[in-house]
Amino acid sequence: DIVMTQSPDSLAVSLGERATINCKSSQSVFYSPESKNYLAWYQQKPGQPPKLLIYWASTRESGVPDRFSGSGSGTDFTLTISSLQAEDVAVYFCHQYSTTPRTFGQGTKVEIK
């Protein structure tokens, strides 16, 4: 199985400041035939299902604010919230869909400082 490891487990950021979450996979999730990284990011607020933010490592899902961005390739990925808003308080998960079983990171909790 591909193990997805996120860091940090939690972080507190002031409103308007940048939040950065890292995700490292134990194997590459790059799919050569399509030159795509099969890596997604999700946001989960308490009592709600996860919400898709980013797919293919860096493509923003329709309707997701542009303060959310994804980057990285191969085994190392980053989700950045450029200017943290109060509504961004949530747990964020990375997810690889390059191989079975699909796996998720353990989650990173983002709070307001």
Added chain:
Amino acid sequence: QLQLQESGPGLVRPSETLSLTCTVSGGSMNNYYWTWIRQPPGKGLEWIGYIYYSGSISYNPSLQSRVTILVDTSKSQFSLRLSSVTAADMAVYYCARKIADAAGGGLDVWGQGTTVAV
């Protein structure tokens, strides 16, 4: 817009079979992968498996001996059966729609989740 709704018993006895149904409304099941994911209390997400609308299946090997996912496009439903449950199977169970990898691959629509206790 497309909506998913899980349904099924909230309490299952140990060693018995957990059965859940996900009803799809507001859209077609065609050309998508229909997925089950679970989340134990206070923990992360575990992928259980998915079924393509035409019936091809992929399961998590850790659960493969106990899990069955079926689809009934005529009823706009897909289902999950997990046999021989134990306390370790207690979780919120989500159904979700997965887009084909070539079109993005993300899980773009989720049900609200249903809590299953054992």
